[in-house]
Amino acid sequence: MDTETGKSAVIDLEKIETPAPPQPKRRWTLPPIPKQWRIPIYIVLGLWSAALILISIEYFRLAHMADRRLAEGPFATSTEILAAPELIATGETLTANDLVTRLQHSGYTASPDNANGSFAVQRSSVLISPGPASAAGQRVEVQFAQGKISAIVSLANRTPLQQYQLDPQLLTDLSQNREKRRLVTYSEIPTSLVHALCSVEDKRFFQHGGFDYRRAVKAALVDLRDGRKQQGASTLTMQLARALWLHPRKSWRRKVEETLITLHIEHVLTKQQIFEDYANQVFLGMRGPYSVNGFGEAARVYFAKDLSQIDTAQAAVLAGMVQRPSYFNPFRYPERTVSRRNLVLELMKRNGELGETDYQAAVAEPLKLAPPVNDESEDSYFLSMMSDELQSSLGDSAAQSRTVAATLDPQLQRAAEAAVRSGMAAVDKQVQAGGGQPQVALVALDPHTGEIKALIGGRSYGKSQLNHVMASRQPGSVFKPFVYAAAIQTAIDGAPKVFTPASMLTDEATTFTFGNQTYQPKDFRGDYQGEVTLRTALAESLNVASVSLAQQVGYGRVVGIARAAGLNAQPTPSVALGAYEETPLDIAAAYTIFANGGVWVKPTTIASVHAADGSVLIQHQPVTRQAIDPRVAYVTLNMMEEVLRSGTGASARAHGFALPAAGKTGTSRDGWFAGFTSNLLCVVWVGFDDNRDLKLEGAKSALPIWTAFMKEASQIAPYRSARDFRAPAGVVSAQICSNTGESAGPDCDSTRTEVFIEGTQPPPVATASIGDSQGGGQ
Secondary structure, three states: OOOOOOOOOOOOHHHOOOOOOOOOOOOOOOOOOOHHHOOOHHHHHHHHHHHHHHHHHHHHHHHHHHHHHHHHOOOOOOEEEEOOOOEEEOOOEOOHHHHHHHHHHOOOEOOOOOOOEEEEEOOOEEEEEEOOOOOOOOOEEEEEEOOEEEEEEEOOOOOEEOEEEOOOOEEEEEOOOOEEEOOOOHHHOOHHHHHHHHHHHOOOOOOOOOOOHHHHHHHHHHHHHHOOOOOOOOOHHHHHHHHHHOOOOOOHHHHHHHHHHHHHHHHHOOHHHHHHHHHHHOEEEEEOOEEEEOHHHHHHHHHOOOHHHOOHHHHHHHHHHOOOOOOOOOOOOHHHHHHHHHHHHHHHHHOOOOOHHHHHHHHHOOOOOOOHHHHHOOHHHHHHHHHHHHHHHHHHHHHHEEEEEEOOOHHHHHHHHHHHHHHHHHHHHHOOOOOOOOEEEEEEEOOOOOEEEEEEOOOOOOOOOOOHHHOOEOOHHHHHHHHHHHHHOHHHHOOOOOOOOOOEEEEOOOOEEEOOEEEOOOOOOOOOOEEEEHHHHHHOOOHHHHHHHHHHHOHHHHHHHHHHOOOOOOOOHHHHHOOOOEOHHHHHHHHHHHHOOOEEEOOEOEEEEEEOOOOEEEEOOOOEEEOOOHHHHHHHHHHHHHHHHOOOOOHHHHOOOOOOOEEEEEEOOOEEEEEEOOOOEEEEEEEOOOOOOOOOOHHHHHHHHHHHHHHHHOOOOOHHHOOOOOOOOOEEEEEEEOOOOOEOOOOOOOEEEEEEEOOOOOOOOOOOOHHHHHHHOO
């Protein structure tokens, strides 16, 4: 009904439009697969099943491999190299800071829970508490006053001690792949380094399960936009999996293996364990032929610090180097390093790990790198020699070694480095180098055990790995003591002519005939002294007198003594002047016969070697042989003392070295000095690699280095306890006339005490009675 008119409405059904039925939506579908191409569903499922089985087998294979290495320890193939234990004593020049540094190098920390040991710094003392893994023994308090150790007190019963042996310092961990590292635990890693590394390498490391999908997607989008592979998305776990278990070649197989190992180690290790292993494995540049692996070693190389001592800015440097260690090497490219460091600091600030004040301070901080000497790594010469000796001694068993107690004394090594640094600077000023700087070698050893205590093989291991301690050169006059020993030996052999230190030689221009050849040596300064005693001839290093002595004794006898001392020599006149090449190490070993009662001792770099199970692979026992009679050794030594007292080595005394010592200068084309106290023997060589004439005698090139080193050694326990050399039985003393070598009589103007093998001393001068004198005058 129409509400307005009140009439009923009539609907015309025919005029009503019927809506069209809804049309189905068109969907895009794949074109039909040709029948011959269709794969039955059971085959698809079979392929998926096979793939899953293969992946599972590969996973379990890789998991087993990873578990085996984790059970052994991820760095079980590394060998821990320990220095010789250091001895500190009352009266020694040492500060509390110096002692703390040494303790830290031995693995001590301020934490009382540290297994190696702990220390506590008091106002004027340091408390040392060895841990369960320490071999140092009792707890002590080391007290200081005026820059010296004033007292060492046992904390067990408050009794005073004269000396105390510290735990050995860790030199390095060295792998068969020539990787150097210093293993650290997670607790020893500064928090600033954890934040720095995560900020720049893996922001969500402690949140993700091994894969950072957000970062991976972002990296893919950036690479897609830029049209090249530039962004990295590897997490720290993935990097560790790649570094510890996989070969470096890139392939799809390696990527799958990396993924599976990442899943596994995220399952079996905590985040802290993963971070610790990463911190010990990460590659951070090269140090000569060795790679620097791990932040512990890098902190020492780049900052000369234990990892626990680095600050925030230095942590950012190390974290920033991970991406491209060579490109961001702080020694070579400091500007790049600072720029990268500041980027890491900016990321730390963005992530809330660094406040604005600390950020500004870190950005403004200079690099504060280690001195260049640390980069040159002088102890690497020693480590390289030790590695060769280890391989030679153990052969295939060398791989079993896990702990090597080296003979190197860190205090003496530091003294050697300082002496070489200052001594070679002085040499450079005196020498016109032209085509390069002169080189240097220093080797110091215990003459009774053969243990090498300090070794410098060159000016820079980073620039040249040639170990000059092992390089053959003409020794010059450092060979002469063997000529004089052969002369003294005539008293033992019953030779037709017996020589003593008081025997007379003629020092004048002489032509020597040998076979069909003539030989005309000259004294170094061209002046001749006429009639001189053997003592004077050796002290003054007189060439003509020495060749004359060798001729009279017999060149064969000289060569026999030299070869008994391990030297290479031939029976010719020039042998007396050191014409046949020897290495500084050979000379050091040969000189042990004078310092050790005629006994030759073989040098070594190894005190002991232990396998992983604690079994002993090597325990050093000195390799010795009796080379000459003890009486001959002592009389020759006594003449060598004159070299330092009044001869060519007297400047050592003038420069303050006061311990009883003997030695000999040498000048060929190079400069030499070899000398020793009762407990330390040192040989120094200076010369050019190309064998050019240094034109600087040993007294002005090698001797100053030897003196500086031995002066410093004389302040270090136990080397400061060197004593006077003791004569063996069968050696006597007698008063002689200095000018004639005969027994001192009433007419002698100058007398001195001389030593002789008993029975060879000159007969006393007959003294006439008054009556005889009167009768004789008639």
